[in-house]
Amino acid sequence: xxxxxxxxxxxxxxxxxxxxxxxxxxxxxxxxxxxxxxxxxxxxxxxxxxxxxxxxxxxxxxxxxxxxxxxxxxxxxxxxxxxxxxxxxxxxxxxxxxxxxxxxxxxxxxxxxxxxxxxxxxxxxxxxxxxxxxxxxxxxxxxxxxxxxxxxxxxxxxxxxxxxxxxxxxxxxxxxxxxxxxxxxxxxxxxxxxxxxxxxxxxxxxxxxxxxxxxxxxxxxxxxxxxxxxxxxxxxxxxxxxxxxxxxxxxxxxx
Numbered sequence: 121x122x123x124x125x126x127x128x129x130x131x132x133x134x135x136x137x138x139x140x141x142x143x144x145x146x147x148x149x150x151x152x153x154x155x156x157x158x159x160x161x162x163x164x165x166x167x168x169x170x171x172x173x174x175x176x177x178x179x180x181x182x183x184x185x186x187x188x189x190x191x192x193x194x195x196x197x198x199x200x201x202x203x204x205x206x207x208x209x210x211x212x213x214x215x216x217x218x219x220x221x222x223x224x225x226x227x228x229x230x231x232x233x234x235x236x237x238x239x240x241x242x243x244x245x246x247x248x249x250x251x252x253x254x255x256x257x258x259x260x261x262x263x264x265x266x267x268x269x270x271x272x273x274x275x276x277x278x279x280x281x282x283x284x285x286x287x288x289x290x291x292x293x294x295x296x297x298x299x300x301x302x303x304x305x306x307x308x309x310x311x312x313x314x315x316x317x318x319x320x321x322x323x324x325x326x327x328x329x330x331x332x333x334x335x336x337x338x339x340x341x342x343x344x345x346x347x348x349x350x351x352x353x354x355x356x357x358x359x360x361x362x363x364x365x366x367x368x369x370x371x372x373x374x375x
Contacts, residue, residue, distance in 0.1 A: 130274055167192070168262070169270045169281045170193060174187055176279070176283075182349060183341030183348065184343065185349040190286050191227040192230050193227030200217060238292060242293075245298075248299070248302075252295065252299040254284075255284035283347070284347055295369075299363060299364070348361055
């Protein structure tokens with residue numbers, strides 16, 4: 121409800137320098153806004169990582185790369201309740217049936233919808249198989265064929281910002297191979313994090329788990345996850361992770 125403009129981090133330095141120079145010269149800083157209408161780029165560069173998107177690394181378990189994927193979450197046109205104004209402010213008396221919403225609250229439904237589609241197409245897939253399909257088929261290029269950029273900096277995004285990449289519903293339905301995970305695998309994962317028996321009981325309930333038998337050989341990073349990150353304790357440190365893939369594609373027969 122307040123007229124204003126949004127600038128990137130790259131512009132902030134120039135604006136601040138200008139204000140300081142004007143103040144030093146005892147001049148009054150001046151700013152103006154020029155509305156140029158709706159401008160559509162001839163070469164759309166979507167998708168981009170939103171400036172407010174969650175970022176990695178995973179501070180609790182750095183061996184597991186986070187985030188997993190990115191999905192549409194900026195200015196999504198969605199149904200809107202008539203009980204609240206589009207701005208959410210009490211003094212705003214406007215009422216609309218649709219509103220442009222941004223945030224994880226928009227990206228999450230997109231991914232949830234794709235997951236529901238995958239389960240409908242592949243009823244026997246486990247939740248881990250669905251996640252694997254989403255991650256291994258994600259893409260990392262924008263519509264112009266260039267690497268996805270970070271809206272906050274204007275620089276090329278990294279796996280700690282976009283994870284495996286942007287979800288692709290059609291490709292996710294035919295991943296070929298998946299990294300599957302069973303409940304017992306999570307037992308070993310939690311044991312490798314050094315949890316006590318009391319802490320483990322919060323996850324396993326009445327099922328007792330012997331961590332001496334379940335620890336992953338290479339620590340948490342050995343979880344059969346679709347991605348991984350490596351934590352080196354020294355420059356000459358060597359770490360080996362193991363992964364097992366499951367074929368969910370067409371059976372190939374050699375002749």
